[in-house]
Amino acid sequence: MSTVLRVSNLTKTFRSGSRDLTVLDDVSFEVEDGSTCAIVGPSGSGKTTLLGLCAGLDAPTSGTVELCGTDLTPLDEDERAAVRNQYVGFVFQTFRLLPTLTALENVMVPAELQGRSGARDRAATLLDRVGLGDRLDHYPAQLSGGERQRVAMARAFINEPRILFADEPTGNLDVETAETIEDLLFSLNETAGTTLVLVTHNLELAERTGRVLRLRQGRVELDEMRTAA
Template sequence: METTSPVVVSASSLNKTVAARSGALTILSGLNLEIKSGQSVAIVGASGSGKSTLLGILAGLDLPTEGSVALAGTRIDQLDEDERARVRGQHTGFVFQSFQLLPNLTALENVMLPLELAGHKQASMRAENLLSRVGLEQRMDHYPRQLSGGEQQRVAIARAFAGDPDILFADEPTGNLDENTGEKIIDLLFEVNREKGTTLILVTHDTLLAQRCDRVLRLHSGKLEEDL
């Protein structure tokens, strides 16, 4: 008997408006979305179309103006920041375009930090294994300023997978990288994603990256259209 994967991220009647000089600016309008466990989903669209805003709302980093958002079975739009952080910590990892590594921590310490905050008893060993997994076994004691853009992004990916997240969000994971390094990062994302069975939701301008996903959702005029 065929089983149906559960929905792990959903949005209903989602709206997001922000203040602008000319008045309220609508970024997302009446948006509905369901993503099932294990899917890889690319969100594409023109610059300024609200892709990163949508990703942040789905991940619980931001709140919608109206509508509901559920993450891993929990409605998060009605939670305060501490409660949303708890849900994120239990279920999600996040790869930012700007890497967001702490400059005064080594690569190893950057990956260890979320593990230590979660009370992981073997944080150092797990962080070392993850950094080796992304090919940085010789760079663990280096600080972000001593690493190339591609190396920093690999540290960010190792950190994002540190807590074995159910859902990985990635905002332009290849946006600051050259083509060759970007392709390696794409391969790495999907390889680790496949091994862990993680749901992958990413924002990208990278056509190659989008084509490798199970679904491509195009954001246009605040609404999503699926490429079939």
């Protein structure tokens, strides 16, 4: 099995007033192709910062991130964006849908950025897969939180990404809706054979993955391989 994500001695420091604040401190790990991994830990432990660095949304203070065979370290923001567009899907806690586009149009955006043909049909198929086949022409404001997250998941998978990063994907949802979204996420991921890396406070969600990384004060406190449920 090949390595899709390799993190080596990753450190991220921010300037806070007159002092430096180290959010991540010498973090190293690898994620294998097709695997599932949860990043957990208390608030302020560096989870979301780590996810952003892994996805090339930000650059580390030191250390390296190799994503799908590409070292992100020497790349500028535009070059990192090109790598993300080719290999990465995202699901965020806050959905991040474009309010002026319909559900169908929101899902189509990544495929259109890549110039893929058949984007409309694939978007419609994915929306039907997540139970929104009758909501194609609805705008985000006309959808519930759970429905918006379903649109976001369909959008994440439209380019058949090699790796999917999910940041608190059920954090804004009630318990029942969250369980439905979790089931859809793992079902879509299994069908696509995508590598899944997610940040969550929900330990039950984390236990559904094949590996749990626990952060504390910016360092890896626990790296547990497990049999996913």
